[in-house]
Amino acid sequence: MIVHLIPAADWPAEAVRPDPAVGFVHCSDPGSVLLPARALFAGRTDILLLEVDPALVGAPVRWEPGVPPVPGGPWFPHVYGPIPASAVVAVHELPLAGDGDFALPASLALR
Template sequence: MCGAADWAEVVPDGDYRPPSLGEAGFIHCSDFGTAHLPADALFRGRTDLVLLEIDPAKVGAPVRWEDGAPPHPAGIRFPHVYGPIPRAAVVGVHQFRETDGGGFRLPASLAHR
């Protein structure tokens, strides 16, 4: 997930390179079942988020399932991408907003997954 403006800056043949790639050496990602966890923890009140649906086969960089930082109390692991994500690897872009009751939920366009 990222801000819509950050995603809009990625040129058609370009790569998504968030600050975490330079700072931590990887891009923090989630699967469909865990995307709400970092959103709830880090992005409450943001109305500009988009959820990038990524095809791991098109990334071209190592994808490793690892503990979060800090590790999740339930032992949930998250995918980390160890390199930039090519725009061509993003197969869907979905608005990601908090529900009326608070907290993020998977967009209806992804709920069947």
């Protein structure tokens, strides 16, 4: 399972399209998703986590360093093509904890 961060206003959609600047869709796994969430969406309350089954994507999924790379940092799944809505198996809100930081939804933390 991989996850993709998306503003709630952008979902639902027919597909999540690759970032034209890099040619892929940025994704994470549950263990690393809070890193890009904090970097890109700090303080926002409208962020969703799309839970994606990579076997249903129909495009190459490659585990690579983050963009920009962090020396010794985690690798992330990059999807080299659109992620069709049919590959999204669940949608989760990304809540803010009491300290204003993101908290992984309990439904994903238990996996």
